[in-house]
Amino acid sequence: MSRLEVAEGQFRIGGKPLRLMSGAMHYFRIVPEYWRDRLLKLKACGFNTVETYVAWNVHEPAEGQFHFTGMADVVRFVETAGELGLHVIVRPSPYICAEWEFGGLPAWLLGYPDIRLRCMDPVFLEKVDAYYDVLIPLLKPLLSTSGGPIIAVQIENEYGSYGNDQAYLDYLRRGLLARGVDVLMFTSDGPTDAMLQGGTLPDVLATVNFGSHPQEAFEKFREYRKTEPLVCMEFWNGWFDHWMKPHHTRPAEEVADVFERMLSAGASVNFYMFHGGTNFGFYNGANYGSAYEPTVTSYDYDAPLSESGDVTDKFVAIRKVLQQHGEIGDAVLPEPLPKRSYxxxxxxxxAELFSSLAELSSPVERVCPEPMEKLGQSYGFIVYSTTVSGPRLGESLHLQEVHDRAVVFLDGAYAGTVERWDPKPLKLDIPAEGVRLDIVVENMGRINYGPRLKDFKGITEGVRLNNQFLFHWTIHPLPLDKLDGxxxxxxxxxxxxxxxxxxxxxxxxxxxxxxxxxxxxxxxxxxxxxxxxxxxxxxxxxxxxxxxxxxxxxxxxxxxxxxxxxxxxxxxxxxxxxxxxx
Missing domain, CATH: 2.60.120.260 (Galactose-binding domain-like)
Structure with a gap:
């Protein structure tokens, strides 16, 4: 039985000092056939640990229906890492951010309209407990105290960026303990007063997340934790992309310099990301600063290992730093995987959508154009249809709080597009005989960070011509989650x-x-x-x-x-x- 301990300001395992040289990769962003390849490349770069989130919405896509096979086989991913001699850090928080849809929370939570997220709300905690009752028993045999590779488990993720409910954090901690998690637990937050005050627990290891200025970050951390090991749990060595914005890159030399300064300070480091992977399906998240910003499909992150698993200049620069600090093992770098032009x-x-709706979806009738969640739908598209009387000339069609992008048709003819980040009304002329109005709305990804997590999808308030609301709608949910057949x-x-x-x-x-x-x-x-x-x-x-x-x-x-x-x-x-x- 070996447990990661904190003693005299450093980590020790089996009585020997250990500096965590870790890289993040998410099993749910990588096809399982490539897990071993990516983990071998992480080890060959000089890392001794892999870190992964656990995405609740991947494992419980519908309430009470659990999924742990294929790309969701977290057990096999952890076992594979252990077989390669890697330690594993697991972050199974109910919320993970990760630029992942809804921060990893399952969309069906929003079917409980009064639910309060990430706090001591009894409905939310009931759902978390039911999930942990299934998840944690799967992870328990993989803990280092049971002979497995998992040496540390996170309690919540960057909670100080969201709230200050210490009772909630402690509830999660006690829940993990009660289910048998007896390895080192920790929190991770940004290096600010508010974040470190709101997101930490006094008797739990604290870590900090940042992308630059390590001296300043660790100085702020030391104001709160005088003797704990220095750990950058998320070294943001790259960044993610939003649609309609430039692709992010960061020079390898700059990343290597920041990394070198952290190592010289004696810190343990987790690269976020070492290998980003892909937001397959409808699982990309979104941000909301001054406006809604959806994340692209690629999660390349300008990481040391590219989206398709190739070594980059950043990989080479990082490995050189680790060599200089004597952290390189004897792992052999696998050959690049073949690429082909077909x-x-x-x-x-x-096949036209409108003529195929009867085959694709079972319609529901509602007085108002309800959002997806009220119809039991999580992802994909939704079509709202009604008839509008005429004549009406020069009227403005308002989609009140459309989430996130709507394509509008009058009698099958394209009439315009309304986007959440630029919700301009459409000018319409309705002929005397009236028209059929169809609105195809796309869920482009729920917000994954910040105070706007409760992000309902579809038309969330109503549809107006000028100031007159339109009622009585036929709605076709289009989750498009089962194309077979x-x-x-x-x-x-x-x-x-x-x-x-x-x-x-x-x-x-x-x-x-x-x-x-x-x-x-x-x-x-x-x-x-x-x-x-x-x-x-x-x-x-x-x-x-x-x-x-x-x-x-x-x-x-x-x-x-x-x-x-x-x-x-x-x-x-x-x-x-x-x-x-x-």
Whole structure:
């Protein structure tokens, strides 16, 4: 039995000093076939520990329905790390941030409209307890005290950035203890007075998160913790991207310099991220500063290991620093995984959304256009339909609090787009005979950080023509979470839909290899390969290609489906051997 201990201001395990040289990677952002490759590369860089969040919404997608297989097999990920001789830090907080949808909280929580998040709210705690009653028994055999690789567990994540409910933090701590977690526990927060006061517990190891100015950060930490080990639990060596904003990069030399200064101060460090991976499916999060900002599909993060697992200049610079400090082991760097260009694929089958709604969704009737959560829907799209009487000339259509992007149609003809970050009304003329009004709303990712976590999706308040609310709606939920068996009303190849439509084609593969999907000429939508949701694309960038890992392909025929919201000039895609993140 070996337990990570704190003694005389340093970590010790099995009686020997240990400096944590850790890198973050999230099993739920990496296909399982690549876990070993990514972990081997982390070890070959010189790290002795891997850190991962545990995403509640991945493991309990519907209340009471738990999922721990495939990309959700956290047990296998931890076991793989242990087999490679790595220590593991697990952060199973109910909330993880991570630029992940809703900060890892399951969307079904919002079906309880009065719930209060991340505090001593009895409804919230009841749901956390039910989740932990399933999760923690899976992790307990993997604790170092049980012979496993997990040496530390986080209680909550950057809680001081959100609240100051010390009773809530202690409730989580006691809940972990009661379920048998007997390894070192810790908190992590930004290095400010408010964050360190609100997010820490007096008898629990505290750590700090930052990307630069390590001396100042550790000085502030020392004002609160005089003798504890210095730990940067999140060294932000890169950053994530938002749609419509430039791609973030950070020079390798700058990162190496900050890292060197932390090591010289005697600190343990966890690189956030060492390998970012991908926000597959509808799991990207969003931020809200002055406006709503959705995160792109790639979570490359400009990390030492790229989205597709390639060594970068940052990797080389970090390894050099570790060599100088004598932290390098004898792990061998695996060979790069092959990349391949498969050329152009024409998507010859097409199906219009509106003519396929009956096959895709069961409609519900409501007086008001209710948000997704009130209909039991978590992700994807939702279609609101009603009829409007006429004549009405020069009227303004207001979508009151639309979350997040709505494409509007009158009798099937495109009338405009309304976006949450720029909610301008649409000018409409309604003819004397009236029209059918259809509004296709996309959930572009729930807010994952800050005070606006309670982020309902769809039309969250109402629809008005001028000041007159429109009532009596037919609503079609479109989670698009099960493409297998979808019934399309397919059209001939020469029929090009003008509005939202599904496009389908086939890719023939002799030897599967990593590739990147480019959608030049397309506007906005989602791509599936063999039923797996690769994520969103958008011509506004910065991301221009979607990563397609080889394990998602098979020898022979591979089905590709694109759901395009606006129409494509030329319904074909290209599969290339390198990414384009902007």
């Amino acid at each position: 050329g152009t694929v024409r998507l010859t089958e097409r 979808l019934s399309y009303r397919l059209y001939e190849a020469d029929h090009v839909p003008a509005g939202p439509a599904f496009y389908r084609g086939s890719l023939e593969v002799e030897q599967p290899a990593d590739t990147f999907v480019r959608l030049t000429g397309w506007t906005k939508g989602v791509v599936w390969v063999n039923g797996f949701n690769l994520g969103r694309y958008w011509e506004r960038g910065p991301q221009k290609t979607l990563y397609l890992p080889a394990p998602l392909l098979r020898r022979g025929s591979n089905e590709i489906v694109v759901f395009e919201l606006h129409g494509a000039d030329k319904p074909e895609i290209a599969l290339e051997d390198r990414p384009d993140l902007g």
